[in-house]
Amino acid sequence: MKIVIASANKGKIAEFQKLMPDDEVVAFSEILGEIEIDEDQDSFKGNAIKKAQTIYDLLIEKGFTNIIVISDDSGISVPVLNNEPGIYSARYAGINASDKDNNAKLISKLNELNLEKTPAFYTACIALVYNNQVYTVHGWMHGNVINKELGENGFGYDPIFIPNGFDKTLGELPNEVKKEFSHRSKALNLANKVLDVIL
Numbered sequence: 001m002k003i004v005i006a007s008a009n010k011g012k013i014a015e016f017q018k019l020m021p022d023d024e025v026v027a028f029s030e031i032l033g034e035i036e037i038d039e040d041q042d043s044f045k046g047n048a049i050k051k052a053q054t055i056y057d058l059l060i061e062k063g064f065t066n067i068i069v070i071s072d073d074s075g076i077s078v079p080v081l082n083n084e085p086g087i088y089s090a091r092y093a094g095i096n097a098s099d100k101d102n103n104a105k106l107i108s109k110l111n112e113l114n115l116e117k118t119p120a121f122y123t124a125c126i127a128l129v130y131n132n133q134v135y136t137v138h139g140w141m142h143g144n145v146i147n148k149e150l151g152e153n154g155f156g157y158d159p160i161f162i163p164n165g166f167d168k169t170l171g172e173l174p175n176e177v178k179k180e181f182s183h184r185s186k187a188l189n190l191a192n193k194v195l196d197v198i199l
């Protein structure tokens, strides 16, 4: 089945392709080119719906029929920092901030509090649009963030995130390990259950 991913994040798109090996998973940019969507909603859910619906409407306008669009709005929350950066994870260190910039900002916040390590969790909201109906599901992954980057695997905050039950960061652990229990995998499992019912 052809599923259009309403994301411009290469790390996320790669994870979706690995998580759905039997489907044809296409990034929206391959069909529509580059599009900026203003993530101005106040929740992961609001932004996920906005991204999925925007791409779905553009594809319908182009004459596509019977398509499934999936978006992902996600981020990391650190309770000791009042759940920062949360929905602002992509632009924590400013608009157009790189993963390195965002990790450096989070590390500096930990250092200000003299913390080498503190609990944190990832959230992913996946919005799915099919037949002009929107469905949303969430997944979470708990662990700790540390005040140094370790490893090159994954993307985003993965080099500073140690999932519960492990003593290595997601930057050090193989991608296959993250796939087993990530916020994105858990949300996608629920999205697949929705697809089982609506298709």
Ligand SMILES: O=P(O)(O)OP(=O)(O)OP(=O)(O)OC[C@H]1O[C@@H](n2cnc3c(O)ncnc32)[C@H](O)[C@@H]1O
Binding pocket: 006, 007, 008, 009, 012, 039, 072, 073, 074, 075, 076, 089, 090, 091, 099, 102, 122, 154, 155, 156, 157, 158, 182, 184
């Ligand atoms: O909106 P799209 O186009 O999907 O791409 P994005 O990178 O802007 O994605 P978000 O708006 O959802 O922001 C998510 C932020 O949280 C980070 N993030 C989300 N999931 C992650 C994961 O599995 N591992 C590491 N960082 C993650 C990611 O690096 C971004 O900085």
Ligand SMILES: [Mg+2]
Binding pocket: 039, 090
């Ligand atoms: Mg975004």
